[in-house]
Amino acid sequence: MTMDATAMSKIDLPALIDAVADTISEHADELTALDQAIGDGDHGLNMKRGFEAVRAESAALAGQPLPEVLRAIGTKLVMTVGGASGPLFGTLFMSIGKELPTEPSRADLAAALAKAISAVAARGKSQAGQKTMLDVLYPVQAAVAAGKSPGDVADVADGAAEATKPLKAIRGRASFLGDRSIGHVDPGARSSALIVRAVAKVMEHSA
Amino acid sequence: MTMDATAMSKIDLPALIDAVADTISEHADELTALDQAIGDGDHGLNMKRGFEAVRAESAALAGQPLPEVLRAIGTKLVMTVGGASGPLFGTLFMSIGKELPTEPSRADLAAALAKAISAVAARGKSQAGQKTMLDVLYPVQAAVAAGKSPGDVADVADGAAEATKPLKAIRGRASFLGDRSIGHVDPGARSSALIVRAVAKVMEHSA
């Protein structure tokens, strides 16, 4: 199965929101534990608070077009997550929403993702290789652009998250640890991969 | 061997001071541990500070008559021990010094002890059976009055200290614990017994 415009526009948005909120909430303790190791131990709490707030508005968003919904999700995340991840994930969703047409093709999605990831990097003054969520987002965008299946994209995301382990953090709170940040998976990379996996599953089902 | 006036006046005062300071310092941790159980964990520290201060003046006191020395010891304890034990042990030594003639008989000692213990009880507004140092001092006085040998007096003191274990504290910090004070030896009773044992040993040697 490959991803196409049909799949995108057929997506069950409430199901998508539920799936993402579910995975984040289920993994909140794991994300917090990752953040305790090289950060301040709130990433799971932050993401859970944000995506549960999004879920609470899911019904209200149900009828609206995809770009609107994504923008609303982004705004909600900005207003509820806080920390570094709030503005960054918020910017990600807001930007995808801004860039995506109502009935997007795969190429539209790849392009929107590319722009949104640039917006995240601009907001974070960061780039690939600095042990952040970007180290998952860039390869995910590449995989989408290359036409990989949702499941394969999710595998790429998982691998990319795991691959942050040997990196030394240059951005984010973990950078304060210097070399001591080496040997741990970046929490934001892990949460990004979880979101990608959840989205991929829903897309596969709606295909 | 029994105690008599000769023994008393022949006593090597610097040796006596050393013996008491030694035993208190050696048992300071034990006394503190007893006080941690039912008090505030400072009894060993307090007593050690006091008797080491007394020891530091030992040379200066060497030439002086016994009553003077005892008064000086008491005053030094008052000015260095602090807590409840400072005024109480200070009063004990000061009063014995005040009551004792320069060449005391056993009867003199028993009488002086009786008066000094009353002074302690007055200062502490306390009496026998309240789980305090008095529960050692009263039987010690009785044993001295009864003509027991120094070694036997020290045994009485040890037994009396141990016998504070089942008592419920009515005076001192341990009384704040109510029934929870039961089952522990009173720290001041234990330090009193240690002092008696040290004094007894020195008296035996000078006999």
Added chain:
Amino acid sequence: MKKFINAVDTVLTESLDGFAAAHSDILMLGGGHKFIRRKTLKPGKVALISGGGSGHEPLHGGLVGHGMLDAACPGQVFTSPTPDQMMEAAAEVNTGAGCLFIVKNYEGDVMNFDMAAEMSEDVMQVVTNDDVAVEDSLYTTGRRGVAGTLVVEKIVGAAAEEGLALKELKELGDKVNRATRSMGVALTSCTVPAAGKPNFEIADDEMEFGVGIHGEPGRRRAKLQPADAIVEEICAAIASDFGAALKGDALLFVNGFGGTPSMELYLIYNSARKMLEKRGVRIVRSLVGSYVTSLDMAGCSITLTMLDDRVASLWDAPVHTAALRWGL
């Protein structure tokens, strides 16, 4: 033991040196670290002197200054000061109107202050005993003086500044003490530097109810409860002890024992305020913070003082000490 120290024997003097250097505008040390005194004395004012074992900071040294104490005598950690300390402090800060000793009701403190009073002139004493956790009967040494002591020192300090005479101040102090009740709860013990380990061990789901301020065990060990349940039990004990006197305006003082963050203290305050107001008291003055501590002990106490207009205005009077400041 995890502490910032150089040697257990010098903790107190090094800390006092730092304290005096940091607050040299307000206070100075007496010789041999025997007392902390106001830099500038007010001739003709009754001198207020308090003191007690160290480890309760900012009590009492942090309360030396305009509107509160003239001198504070720091004992060793959790050990009452010795009589020479109070005698020398009194000799130095008594400008002729006499001295009032404010003493927390522990036998050690009482006996040492008593001896000092016996050997000094023109001294009266107020003994604080606000801790309702301790039964006040013939079979105890009476209630402990705990956080309420700060309230007594503030009120009497303001009145002394106004020029009240020794006997009037003693009566006022006794009155404020009678109008004050406290009770504390601890989540951990604390470590006296020279002892090197905590006074008691306690499991992760337990608390000590009815503790004093010396890291000692309390009246009873219990399972840790939600904050509201803890506060309810403390407020009930305080209220029942006040009996019919529980009415009208009051000062609510939530005191941290040293290791409890202010986030939790304000949460406790929020809970206590509601529960006490439900019982018919009006909380018109408040104090929240770690003022009467037990080194690093985690825990807190709740103190309630019933106020009349006069006492309330003395509470509001200017104060300028290391720890308590307003109106100046």
Added chain:
Amino acid sequence: MKKFINAVDTVLTESLDGFAAAHSDILMLGGGHKFIRRKTLKPGKVALISGGGSGHEPLHGGLVGHGMLDAACPGQVFTSPTPDQMMEAAAEVNTGAGCLFIVKNYEGDVMNFDMAAEMSEDVMQVVTNDDVAVEDSLYTTGRRGVAGTLVVEKIVGAAAEEGLALKELKELGDKVNRATRSMGVALTSCTVPAAGKPNFEIADDEMEFGVGIHGEPGRRRAKLQPADAIVEEICAAIASDFGAALKGDALLFVNGFGGTPSMELYLIYNSARKMLEKRGVRIVRSLVGSYVTSLDMAGCSITLTMLDDRVASLWDAPVHTAALRWGL
């Protein structure tokens, strides 16, 4: 986890309610607990707004009041506040002269305040970054803002009270920040209520050197040292970072992280003061206490701010907040 709480989700709001009730003479809460604001605003004065994750109390809410902040935005524990909080605070306390945001240099804080600034009018920002434990290079996110932030807020707050314009205040804030260096050491971690366990485990004879204020590990773990050795290492780091600027008058601020008793803080102050004066600085102002905390973390930081006469007099200017008070 041993804390006085009812439920992890309500710790913050309950605590804020208590805080607002206890200090209702000085401040009040914004809707939805989004900010703490001065009760009485001063028309025509530039509004100072700070904020950050909670758990650092009394920073920042305890610094709202005359002579310091107009509003503080509390995030969740250790989590930067969200932009709507700063936007709503700005809308409410900006009386026409504009708003200065004082932001600690963490990416979360910076990004959230940036977003709020982009969506508000007439806002400038001062970003504090006083922590010398963190290398300031292209390969880091730059230095953290830690206890020095309080100094910036005090100085800029006094200048705002005098009527300085937004741009002047921004320049003053940047200048004070550049004249300020800090470094911290932790003996324990701390427990975020919602996480339920400490961020890191640490042995009884170890310390974390170069920590920030979020219970996170520091630059390096080391064996516990005597206080003088710890202070010497911190002072050396601060001094070498100041370089030639280390001369003349200075403010020495010894800050506790929450779990360290004031006895130890004053001992550290005593040691630091001597070591810095030996290096040629004159300590003419001092602050010692737990003002910029990490919940219940045991540890402390040392902050040094070089003072000129103008900055010293702004430090001395009257301030009346929950946590810092003098001259009023």
